[in-house]
Amino acid sequence: MSVTQTASSSAAQRELVAFRMGAQEYCVDIRSVLEIRGWAPATHLPSSPSYVRGVINLRGTVLPIIDLGARLGLQVSAPSARHVIIVARIDRKTVGLLVEAVSDILTVAEDVIQPTPDIACETVRAFVKGIIAIDGEMISLITLDGLLPDEIAQEAA
């Protein structure tokens, strides 16, 4: 796929990184993405949610890997060499997001982002902040806030 321009004269432009999980297309704001790298076997962490794949070494930093598909309630991925990790910034933490493949970088106008339809389940609604239709394909824009396991809730338990 090529870089797509959905020109809309006046509205503010946003750049998004689109990626594939299962048969669905998702995207995140490019400003939170630091880099994209290939999959490396992770070291498992004990007593962690199933969507936390473990930690890997990113040039000396211990990077937790979140299986984004599992986090959104899709299926748990069986990572292969073709999977990629989107290294992203969430709050002040650097986190790796395991996805199947990065497909595109989009520049869209703010006003083509439609609100999330009402039918989605709670997990999806928590992360999917809007949908974009491009060339007849639907891409869901997700937010990374709250992606990490809730530390406060865990401590209280």
Added chain:
Amino acid sequence: MDPMEAIKATFFQECDELLGDLEEGLLTLETGGGDSETVNAVFRAVHSVKGGAGAFGLEPLVRFAHVFETTMDMVRSGALAPELHVIQVLLRAADHLADHVAAAKAGGTPVGGEDAIVAELEALTAGAGSAPAAAPAPIPTFEATPLPSVPDEPDFGFSPMMISLDPDPQPEPEPDTGADWLVRFTPKDVMYRNANDALPLMRELARLGPLSVECNIRTVPLLDALDPLGAYLTWTVTLTAPDVARERIVDVFEFVDGDCVFSVEQVEAEPAPAPMILPEPEILAPVASKPVAPATPQVAAPTPPASAETPPANEARGAEAAAPATIRVDLDRVDRLIDLVGELVINQAMLAQRVMESGVARSSNIALGLDDLEQLTREIQDSVMAIRAQPVKSVFQRMPRLAREVAAMTGKRVRLVTEGEGTEVDKTVIERLAEPLTHMLRNAIDHGLESPEERRAAGKPEEGVIKLAAMHRSGRIVIEISDDGRGINRERVRDIAVKRGLIEADAALSDEEIDNLIFAPGFSTAATISDVSGRGVGMDVVKRSIQALGGRITIVSRPGLGSTFTMSLPLTLAVLDGMVVTVGEQTLVVPITAIIESLQPKPGDIQALGPDGFVLSVRGAYVPLIDVAQAMSWGETASTGPGVTLLVESGIGGLAALRVDAIQGQRQVVIKSLELNYQQVDGIAAATILGDGRVALILDVDAIISLRKRSTPPSPPQFAIAS
């Protein structure tokens, strides 16, 4: 930061150093050591704190420092002999001054108890004031030393006799009337850098008597060779003040001592120095009129060229190299550097491993080059770690004050002896050492030492001795606190432990085991809860904080002779000695400090206990067996399967055996935080990166054991098991 705030922060940093010098000097004097230079150093410290505080408008601090300084000045001038009781008041004043500084730093108003100390200081001043009524200061016993850098007489007033030694009212026997003082003064550039200037010094001299000043500008180079920050001028001052003591003149230069070359000589007022004196003695005029700027002294040279001889400028420069140069660096930068070097070490290990795997011969040039690289990275790592290293002195320095306070509170007499203050260890270790050390020192005085009466009855000197020593031993730092007190009362320790349910009444314990009971949680031997030693949370907290630092603490006690606590700590917290083990498909690191031994159990040694618990028989004693794979929920391996067990000691005081699949070996690993990008994980202390580039987790032994306990029925008391 606001520039003023930054300067203020520097001031407080310097205050800490000055207060340290102050206390150190006073302690030297207390033990009867020291000389006039020590007294001067103490005076200077108080004076500098006062001066700096004045600049920031810290009024209460200035007021107190002034009273203190006045008293110190009397000691310095010999009007007040540095007897023991005087020094003790001064030490209390130093403590109070430190409180003032701390209060000013925190922005609060200072601490109470000021009136009492001020009264004590004033009593000293007043007492001294009446004594020398018969013997007006300055005391006449000194002789002018030829060395300008030693301004004071060497044997300065240390005998209490000095005050009334010689009531000769003639203050200065040496100078004959009619003689002038010739002062030659050559600033070094460092003097200007320290924001000092020649002008105030000249003004100060002018207050002593009429003077003529002459500036030698011959040494000023041509403009193209001129260093704008250099110092090129020499002043020759002729002071007509025959009844002024040499001391007074030298004192003018006190604050630039070392930053300049100066000499004070007595000359005949008659024509001898005539060429030095300008035709018309312009008192101060040439100096006062010049626009003195510290950074550009050579611009200000309007004084007429004179015939004075060329000053020893080269000599001045040569003398500068004395003090070791230091710089203040932001800690973050150092930590970043340490991080990067950690990466370098890991990368080097990975590279070496890959090259070896690719089948390169050990003797090939590549392999040899890699060996050199390894050597070099190790050296870089050591040097970088050394940047963070600091002498333990900064912690030890706080202890004398604590000892004084605790001694006063408990009515005991204590002498604190410190050794090995120069031993260096990582800054973080030092910071986290202060609290346990404080606790232990308090305990040693409160519980360890007897009261003076008891000591006398036991045939010991009334004054108890506490020794605080630091040393390097096999890559770790060892800190010992020993007292010459009564030692641990094992009968009582045992009784209390039984009463608290820590041990069974009939448990057979060795002396060592009884001594170690004081580290058990909730144990207190003090008959009453005292303010000093807290509420019996003492030693177990100490033990835990030492263990949190990756250290160990042991105790040796001999009844009637005293106890020695020995702490062994890692030199740095950035790296850790670990045992690399395999559990399932994962590689884990177990901190070496927690491991007592590794065992290869025979099938019969492992016994089931309860529904899912297992114990391991270790030479007749049963310790709980924890399967690490299960604890990490990494597998369902049965605990009875083949494997290796590590006998570990937990910070909570008990032993446990950890079952792992295999031991790979011992290695030094760089500690990486998990919390930085993720969060804390139960049972995991931190992570590290191994030579193959993969992340390995570092086991938190304490947490693993307590996790295990939570899910199993209450285990029998640890010490009962140990028996």
